[in-house]
Ligand SMILES: Nc1ncnc2c1ncn2[C@@H]1O[C@H](COP(=O)(O)OP(=O)(O)O)[C@@H](O)[C@H]1O
């Protein structure tokens with residue numbers, strides 16, 4: 001049975017200029033949605049708003065049925081730790097530690113374990129004992145994705161997760177993210193400038209003229 005994970009209404013935000021006004025957006029379990037748009041259109045800002053890291057000028061965000069702006073700090077903290085997975089284009093890993101140790105830190109915090117199949121699917125199983133500093137950028141990116149999935153998030157926010165990867169590796173990462181949603185019922189919101197990647201999601205939108213226009 002599908003379940004509403006994210007429900008945001010009337011979201012507006014400006015920095016030096018108005019990025020978007022009156023945006024409504026929902027994401028259900030098992031669902032993948034993509035947002036494309038030009039650089040500077042506000043994609044990352046929107047993702048930060050949906051994922052608890054920024055409060056918009058106007059509008060409301062509900063995650064897992066909870067109104068974010070009436071939760072206490074420790075409740076937001078718990079959401080981030082257990083339920084929300086965020087993947088950035090530039091990963092944050094501990095350089096002196098091995099790949100395995102990096103993943104274990106995340107597992108320890110959430111009390112979950114990474115599935116061996118995910119490491120195999122990401123083609124990083126053989127790298128587990130290498131130091132992060134010895135790995136290529138693309139390998140590090142895949143370690144950081146495994147790290148996020150290891151806590152078994154109920155919703156994944158991915159901001160240009162394949163931006164640094166060659167086409168084949170990017171496609172493999174998309175397979176892993178989409179399979180994870182299919183298997184666990186998590187929802188995926190992907191922000192990308194790559195329309196090909198966006199088309200692989202159930203629905204895709206373009207952030208343009210301050211609104212989200214449906215592409216598919
Ligand atoms: N914290 C901030 N303070 C001021 N301006 C910001 C901040 N974050 C983003 N911006 C500005 O908002 C605009 C949209 O940024 P962003 O959401 O990162 O767009 P995108 O991800 O689509 O490239 C840019 O002009 C950026 O400089």
Ligand SMILES: [Mg+2]
Nearest residue numbers: 043044045159
């Ligand atoms: Mg961005």
